[in-house]
Amino acid sequence: MTSPAESGQEAAIARTATPRKSLATRLFRERYGFLLLLPGLVYFIWFRYVPMLGNIIAFEDYSPFIGFVHSDWVGLKHFKRIFEDAEVIRVIWNTLWLSFLQIVFAFPVPIILALMLNEVRNQKVKRVIQSVVYLPHFLSWVVVAGIVTIFLKTEGIVNKLLHLGFGTEAIPFLQQPGWFMPLIVLEVIWKEAGWGTIIFLASLSGVNPTLYEAAIVDGASRWRQIWHITLPAIRGTIVILLILRLGSVLDSGFTQIFLMLNPFTMKVGNVLDTFVYFKGIQQSDFSFGTAVGLFKGVVGLVLIVGANRVAKKFGEDGVF
Template sequence: MENLQRTSESMIDLKEKTNVTIKPKKSKLKRMWKERYLYLLLLPGLLYFIIYRYIPMAGNIIAFQDFSPFQGFFHSDWVGLKHFKTIFEDQEVIRVLWNTLYLSFLQIVFAFPISIILAIMLNEVRSSFYKRVIQSIVYLPHFLSWVVVIGIVTVLLKSNGIVNKIIEGAFGIEPIGFLQDPHWFMPLVVLEVIWKESGWGTIIFLAALSGINPSLYEAAAVDGANRWQQIWHITLPALKSTIIILLILRLGSVLDVGFEQIYLMLTPFTMEIGNVLDTFVYLKGIQNSDFSFATAVGLFKSVVGLILIVAANRLAKRFGDGGVY
């Protein structure tokens, strides 16, 4: 009887399990129609990338041609890798490439950590009022165009500018040619980037810091850790993944140091040390009408950026981090 009862109970359970209704999956088209408003919100961003990012990539074909605007894409002479070989043979390109790498290295070493330091400092401010005021002040320069920033720098640092007048009056030395001396070019560019973009860069780090459990700080304080020890053992480890992801993305644009800023800063005195790939492509491609060679340099820059992103992402995964993808 017991075995019979157990068998009947198991059959009832099996029947109940088999009677569970399985809802048919909705087709993709129906789901897309149901979420059509979300796709409409996505549409402007997709159109931007398609029109301004993907369609212009077809123009890279002229890097393999002796392109002539009068003959067009389909009738210009094919030259294969001729222009890419010239990149490594032209001494001017090698000098410009070195300037670009050196300036990008300075920005990564000096400008990139400033956003992290600033975010940690803002996170330590306990008064919400002062925190909002400071955030507004450090965010503001980001919304100024490089034309305005370079104009301010020029007014301050020109030969008869405020800075040189203070130096001359306080120390009695001759005015310094900040804008003409090649040795000042790279430091000025890095300082301008720090002043303009560091505050804006703190947004992502502050978002990461907001996800830290406050009980970790409380437990550390109970254990006798001071604020510096809490930052070192709690705050910085919490920022590790964000720092690595942003650094990987930054490496992808290592050959892109900003055309507008550099072009506005260039003078005949600083051309040798200040000319980078972006300005070189503009001067070579637009002013000298060497479209094919300029396109080859731009394509080379994009390929190098892609390789650096993939390599840095794999390296990050090897050391146990998530990476970008």
């Protein structure tokens, strides 16, 4: 009868004696699985990674007439312009302020909606509410901007209701700079909050019902149950989504901002995404526009890595 130590040694010898299959053999054996991966892999390589080679023009005085190879290399010249140009500083401030408003006001709304829907016991009512709040997500920003314009223009329905109800004069919502940021945040909340609740509802579905039963036995009110059971259950999801949101803090969404901008709101509404378009495409300053876009990407990467490390120090899983 062999001892456990001897059997362990025999197993180790058997593993080392078994020849490892070559990479080609393993690829052939799993060929159908890799074929399924191939379209997605080709998409990301061709449309995501190959275009990144064009970032080289951020270090050149690029001219489309002579191409990448023959354009003059200028190093960090365009990156220095980012911190010397007063317009860029103002645009960065607009972007940061808008992202701050969205994190403070728009980010918590899906969490609140998920908590409220989780308390609805009538499944039919719950499904109807879910459908209503999810639907705006499937509208494009072009449609959303069109709806907002129709409702808020000087002769729109909102001004007509204000005039009938309070006798006020028409308010130029779309032309007043002070209304631009609040309207952008409200549009984001209306369009995306319902869709964001899906993730939190999925997290809540994994909560053990016995925890609520035990809390009821201990005399915990419904608010106490939410605070001590429901919120801790989705804390990890909240942290991960917040980390990802911080990574896109300089990404305010080009389409929405571009559609809502006009000459009256340009000073407060021009963000990095639209600035890159105006500077790089309309004014043909390709190198500077690319430098600004590359700067935005690097800052986003640093924020994601930093926020992820902070989350891990506080005991959360993080993104990676």
